[in-house]
Amino acid sequence: MNIQIPNSLSAINIATGVHQYTDMAAHEEKGPHIMARAEGVRLFDDEGRGFIDGMAGLWCTALGHSEQRLKDAAMKQMDVMSYTHIFAHRSHQPAIELAERLTKRAPASITRAFFVNSGSEAIDTMIQMVWYYNNALGRPEKKKIIGRDRAYHGVTAAAGSLTALPYKQNDFDLPVNDRFLKVSCPHFYRYGKTDETEEQFATRLAEEVESLIIAEGPETIAAFVGEPVMGAGGVLIPPKGYWPAVEKICRKYDILLVCDEVINGFCRTGEFWGSETVGGIQPDIMTVAKQLSSAYLPIGATLVSEKVYEVIAAHSPKNGVFGIGMTYGGHPVCAAVALETLKIYEERDILGHVQAVAPLFKERYDALASHPLVGEARCTGLVGAVEIVADKDTREQFAPTAKAAPTVYQHTMEQGTFGRPLPGDGVAFCPPLIVTEDDINQMFDNLAKGLDLAAADLAQHRPA
Ligand SMILES: Cc1ncc(COP(=O)(O)O)c(C=O)c1O
Known part of the structure; x- marks a missing residue:
């Protein structure tokens, strides 16, 4: 590629940037x-x-x-303490308060928060927690995770394995193996049969989930993961009854129900959580990011139920520690901004x-x-x-x-x-x-x- 040495900002951007989710060949022509x-x-x-x-x-x-309050919250926290981590028993006020406020506002099933920096990390952490949980319970074979066609769950190697879109999976050699199973996308307009009502479609798709579980063996299925309303796959709104039916199946076979609320969470779908919009389901694990801080700073979380937390916590001494943590997970400045964001959501209704x-x-x-x-x-x-x-x-x-x-x-x-x-x-x-x-x-x-x-x-x- 023959790139001229640039002197304008946009030309510099072409010559030195590697753009995210971009057709790079077209970018060479069009520029940023x-x-x-x-x-x-x-x-x-x-x-x-x-x-x-x-x-x-x-x-x-x-x-x-x-939003001046979010800028002020960041500055104030930087003045007080720009950084400390939350590894090895250490903590700080913004992370404590954020965990408290977030879990109180979450569906009743959710009681604990694990902080990360992005939606992909929240999903990656969730996947590892699901596997760790089943090892802790002495169920090494219960590891398969059911996702859905057209799902978007991020881009890291494990999260990308659940993102069922060709641009993410083709050519990256992600570890998409028999641990990641896929069922149909619940979009009636595109995948409903001509002689089928929306209700019948919901039932058919729930039956597909149950049939897959039975075919694979319930003792091998660890979790069902989905965005309550699917976002990046096309804004696909599931038919009424679909999620409650899936929830029931998960309970029947002791399968963790995971709601990826990275887009849905914080009022986006018309209720505070997508899991409320789609029928008031009670997830065992929830992933959040994005609107958690209104994007003023990067922060996400994997939220878990007490049932999941207790198993993980009891198992953690085995290896000395629960071996997941990111340098910036629960960063105090990001946590302070997220906390202020949650306050604004409530105070301004x-x-x-x-x-x-x-x-x-x-x-x-x-x-x-x-x-x-x-x-x-x-x-x-x-x-x-x-x-x-x-x-x-x-x-x-x-x-x-x-x-x-x-x-x-x-x-x-x-x-x-x-x-x-x-x-x-x-x-x-x-x-x-x-x-x-x-x-x-x-x-x-x-x-x-x-x-x-x-x-x-x-x-x-x-x-x-
Ligand atoms: C539902 C969902 N999960 C996970 C992610 C990944 O989040 P991030 O881009 O912050 O890694 C996204 C991003 O759009 C998303 O929409």
Whole structure:
């Protein structure tokens, strides 16, 4: 590759950066789109153009970009003590208070918090805890983890093994082996049979989970892991009854129920937790990150029930320590910011605000369902997507080479709103939780225009 020595910021970025989740060959042509500053729910690029942050960054900037209390919380903690760890019996006030507040706000089953730096680490820790738990119980064969097609659980080697999307699994040689099993994705629009009701679909998928458990042997299945509402796989909302049925099956076969709440958690889906939105299930383990600190600083957690904690704790003397910990796990500055974030959610009744503006969000999604490019418009709380199709009647999709969702994304961005193209040709919105009705209207006006412009571009790609 022949890269010129650059003298502008964007050229430097091409020459020295290795971008995350980027088509690097295309990047050499296009270069980066540089964000220069942010205010409230808006981002501004280095040419001064403003955009609604319609994806809350990466599903995370819940309180927008100008929350003085979070900046103050970080500064205050840095003044008091910039760092100490939580290894080997040491602790500090922000981690103690955060664990307390977080577990109190969690579903009743959850009583303990283990802090990490990201969603992927929360998942990785969860996987290791599940295996450790079963070793501690003298069940070395009970290790298989059931995940779902189109799931997103992060990118580290173990978490990536559960992320059932081709771009994550192809060519990385992840340890995706017979310890990671996969069942169908609970998206009725795409995978329901023509003669099936949504209820029947939920039952069929739950039966698939149970059949797999029986076929593999319940004594070999350790956990079922899923995002209550699936996020990066396309914003896929499960049919009513699906999760309670899965929960029942897990209980029947002594299988740990794990809810990945990395996107769902903290009011995103219209309740405080996704596990409430999908039927009030009680997970044994929950993973959280992102909105935990409103993305002001990186922090996540693996939250566990007392049942799981007690087994792990009793086993830990065997090797001297419970051998997981990250230098920055529970970092005091990150913990202080997360604690302040949780206080703001409560004090300002962010959940009440989400529930107040969500009907408009839904109304605007519903209105897009009749657009010629939109197969399904779906949402819950303040997260949703339109699924782009080439033919509304047959639900046929455009060929991948048409880049249907990226085309809609690009036009919508040019109108002034960031969405996100997702696998399966979804285009998602997941704005900061503090969006106003005016912001929502602007986002959807931009998306509607983006869809019209994309329809013209994509006309040549429609199947004959
Ligand atoms: C449900 C879910 N789990 C885990 C992750 C991984 O989180 P991170 O990117 O912080 O590692 C993500 C990221 O989007 C996610 O959506």
